[in-house]
Amino acid sequence: MPASLSSAYGMTLDDWIEWMAEHDQSKFRAKQVVQWLFLKRVTSFDEMTNLSQSLREELKKEFTIGLLPSVRLTGSQDTTRKFLFRLSDDRLIETVKIPANANFDGDRSGRITLCVSSQVGCAYDCKFCASGLAGFTRNLTAGEIVGQVMTAEHETGDSIRNIVFMGMGEPLANLTQLTKALTILNADWGMNLGARHMTVSTSGLAPQIEKLAKIPMQIRLAISLHGATDEVREQIMPVNKKYPIQRLFQALDVWMAHKKQMVTFEYILIEGVNDSLEQAAILAKRAKSLHAKVNLIPYNTVEGLPWKRPDIPQQDAFLKVLSKANITATIRREKGHDIDAACGQLRLQEEGDWLAVPTSPEK
Ligand code: SF4
Numbered sequence: 001m002p003a004s005l006s007s008a009y010g011m012t013l014d015d016w017i018e019w020m021a022e023h024d025q026s027k028f029r030a031k032q033v034v035q036w037l038f039l040k041r042v043t044s045f046d047e048m049t050n051l052s053q054s055l056r057e058e059l060k061k062e063f064t065i066g067l068l069p070s071v072r073l074t075g076s077q078d079t080t081r082k083f084l085f086r087l088s089d090d091r092l093i094e095t096v097k098i099p100a101n102a103n104f105d106g107d108r109s110g111r112i113t114l115c116v117s118s119q120v121g122c123a124y125d126c127k128f129c130a131s132g133l134a135g136f137t138r139n140l141t142a143g144e145i146v147g148q149v150m151t152a153e154h155e156t157g158d159s160i161r162n163i164v165f166m167g168m169g170e171p172l173a174n175l176t177q178l179t180k181a182l183t184i185l186n187a188d189w190g191m192n193l194g195a196r197h198m199t200v201s202t203s204g205l206a207p208q209i210e211k212l213a214k215i216p217m218q219i220r221l222a223i224s225l226h227g228a229t230d231e232v233r234e235q236i237m238p239v240n241k242k243y244p245i246q247r248l249f250q251a252l253d254v255w256m257a258h259k260k261q262m263v264t265f266e267y268i269l270i271e272g273v274n275d276s277l278e279q280a281a282i283l284a285k286r287a288k289s290l291h292a293k294v295n296l297i298p299y300n301t302v303e304g305l306p307w308k309r310p311d312i313p314q315q316d317a318f319l320k321v322l323s324k325a326n327i328t329a330t331i332r333r334e335k336g337h338d339i340d341a342a343c344g345q346l347r348l349q350e351e352g353d354w355l356a357v358p359t360s361p362e363k
Pocket of ligand 1: 122123124125126129130131132167168169170202203224
């Protein structure tokens with residue numbers, strides 16, 4: 001699609017009302033457009049048959065529908081599906097569909113989960129992560145975020161009722177577009193997804209957590225903790241130097257004061273780095289202070305990175321420390337392991353020596 005066209009999926013109903021007013025059209029036309037997009041799921045403006053031909057032509061001059069072309073779709077034995085989508089500027093992003101019986105968070109609800117990306121690349125440079133390897137290129141627009149969900153449904157015929165922002169990028173570094181996308185995904189005129197079925201995962205951007213806490217939507221929050229002390233966390237997550245654990249927990253107190261949802265700590269177990277039983281004991285204390293849940297994720301090897309996953313007895317011993325302290329904790333034996341391990345890998349394979357243009361993400 002030409003770069004100058006915007007995605008129709010990135011417009012809120014209020015945006016459409018404003019756009020229609022600028023084009024001498026009534027509010028009613030705005031409602032018709034969102035119905036065609038999200039309810040009737042048309043793939044072209046020509047199918048919007050209750051709009052005049054001239055209005056459809058006006059729409060075509062400014063917008064594309066917003067479905068994303070997929071470069072590659074890979075599947076694993078456990079029916080996890082990984083999409084590689086090409087954006088209008090030829091950048092690539094990943095989106096992963098996780099089957100209902102193998103869901104994020106051990107959810108056995110029967111809902112299919114989609115793991116979406118929020119940026120092209122990532123600036124946060126977590127040492128275990130493939131997305132950080134190519135650096136940060138740009139934020140996704142709300143249309144590109146919603147487009148991942150709409151396209152995944154369109155291509156698979158599945159109804160996606162759970163979304164996790166755990167793909168490429170730090171979602172809270174793209175707070176404006178993230179918030180807009182959450183609004184469109186949640187709205188009854190939009191995708192009508194329950195806020196409780198949307199989880200935003202962050203490396204711990206404390207001020208943005210506090211801002212997100214004040215948005216009146218009961219979304220869920222997951223923290224990529226990956227270290228129970230500053231000393232250990234700093235080794236693998238440079239963001240900890242800017243927002244050490246104490247500052248992060250201040251922000252989490254603000255979150256808890258505004259939301260009724262339990263926070264989840266994501267903790268990737270890396271051999272010899274953060275998998276000691278001392279770390280487990282401190283993690284248990286921290287989780288208890290917030291009544292947080294812990295997801296342990298044995299590390300998946302990333303080509304070009306030195307880290308390894310601990311053996312199963314060590315994983316189990318770590319879990320046992322948490323369970324003994326009455327923390328709700330699970331080990332997520334990673335799904336999709338046979339197609340790719342961590343976020344960012346598929347794009348790196350596809351692009352070879354593709355280079356990111358380094359710019360600063362929104363703060
Ligand atoms: S783990 Fe998340 S925040 Fe860290 S580099 Fe990867 S995508 Fe970025």
